[in-house]
Amino acid sequence: MTYQFTIIVPVYNEADNLLRVESELLNYLKIATVTTTVLFVNDGSSDNSQSLIETICKRNGAFEYISFKENKGLSAAIKAGFDHVDTNLVGYIDSDLQTTPEDFNILLEHIEAYELVTGVRSNRKDAFIKSMSSKIANGIRRTFTHDGMIDTGCPLKVMKTDYAKRIPMFRGLHRFLPAMIMLQHGRVKQVSVRHFPRIAGTGKFGFWNRLFGPLVDCFAYLWMKKKYINYDISKSSTRK
Template sequence: MYEFTIIVPVYNEEDNLERVEKELLAFTKIATKKTAILFVNDGSKDRSQELIAQICQRNEMFHFINFSENRGLSAAIKAGFDHTETELVGYIDSDLQTAPEDFNLLLQHIGAYDLVTGVRANRKDSFVKNMSSTIANGIRRAFTHDGMDDTGCPLKVIKTEYAKRIPMFKGLHRFLPAMILLQNGKIIQIPVQHFPRIAGTAKFGVWNRLIGPLMDCFAYLWMKKKYINYEIKDKG
C-alpha cells in the first residue's frame, strides 16, 4: 500500500505527541507519496509509549517499535531503517522543529538522488545552539568532504536500499550523507522551514553537539577506510 515511511524517533516527548499525530496525519493527506508513519520509542520513561499506542490504534497508517531501554538516536533511526518495507524512507524529530509538509519538497528530488536532506533556513534556536551546530558541521565537513551544511537537520528522505546498507554506530546519524557517498550514491540539500521548540526538552547540549561529533569524525574515518563496497558485473 505505502511508498514512503517516515521514522519518528521518540524519547520522553509526551508533551509533543498529540501535535505530532495531528501534523503527520495532515501530511499524509497532501503527501505526494502514499505515506506510513513509524514511531521508534527509544526507551522513554514518561507516558510516550502509552500515547504512541493510542495514536497507532486510532490511525491505520501509524505503527510503532518500542525499545526495552534507551539506546540513542542512531539506534532508533537504524531500527526504523531495518523495519521499513517501502521504497523510500525518511525521518523527522518528534519535537517538530521542522515541518512535515516540507517532505514534499524533498520528495521532488529523490528520483535523481539517493538522499535528499533538509538544510534549516533561518534557524530558530538559541545563539549557543546555533553556534555549536555551525562549528560541529564545519568540523564534520572538513573530515567527510560531503559538502553538506546541516547534516543535523532532522528532515531527510533516502532510498531505502541505500539506508539499509548503512553500517550504523552511535553518532552516525550525523554522517548519513557521507555514508551514502561511500555507496557511490548522489546527495543534495534543500532549504526547509525551522521553528522553535514549543514543548518538551532538548536532548542534545553543547557537549554532545561539539565534542561528540568530533570523536565521531575519527570513527567515520575508520569506517571509510574499512568500508566494503562492491558492484556485481554479471552472474552465471
C-alpha cells in the same frame, strides 16, 4: 494499501509533543505526493510516550510503532527504523516538530535523481549557543568527510531504502548519513526547509555533546571509510 514512503519518528520522552506530532502527520498524509506510512520508534522513553504512541497507532491505520526496552540513542532508533521498513523510500523527522512534515514534499521532488535528499534549516529559530555549536560541529564534520553538507544534522531527510539499509550504523552516525550514502557512490542533494522554535519538551543534546561527540565520531567515520566494503556486480547467474 501499498505504501511507497515510510516516515520514521524517533521518540525519547516527548509525551508533551506527541498529540501535535499526530495532528501534523495526519495533515501531511492528506497532501503527501506519495502514499505514506508512519513508524514511531520509542527509544526507551521513561515518560508517558509509549502509552500515547499506542493510542495514536490504534486510531490511525497508517501508523505503527516499535519500542526499545531501554534508551539506546538516536542512531539506534534510526537504524531500527531502517531495519523495519519495507517501502522503497524512507525518511525521518524529529518529534520536537522544529521541522514540518509538509516539507517532505519539497524533498520528495528530487528523490528520483538522488539517493538522499536532506533538508537545510533556513532561518533557524534556536538559541544563539545551540545554533553556534551546531555550526561549529558541521564545520568539523565537513573537514573530515568532505561531503559539502551545510546542515547534516537537519532532522528532515528522505532516502532510497536500499541505500539506507546498507549503512553500517554506530552510535553517533546519524550525523553522517549523507557521507555514508556517498560512500556507496550515492548522490546527495541539499534543499532548504523551514525551521520552528521548540514549544514543548526539552532538547536532548547540549553544548558539549554537539561539539565533543561529533569530533570523536569523525575519527570513527574515518576508520569506517578506510575499511568500508563497496562492490558492483557485473554478472550473475542467480535468479534473485
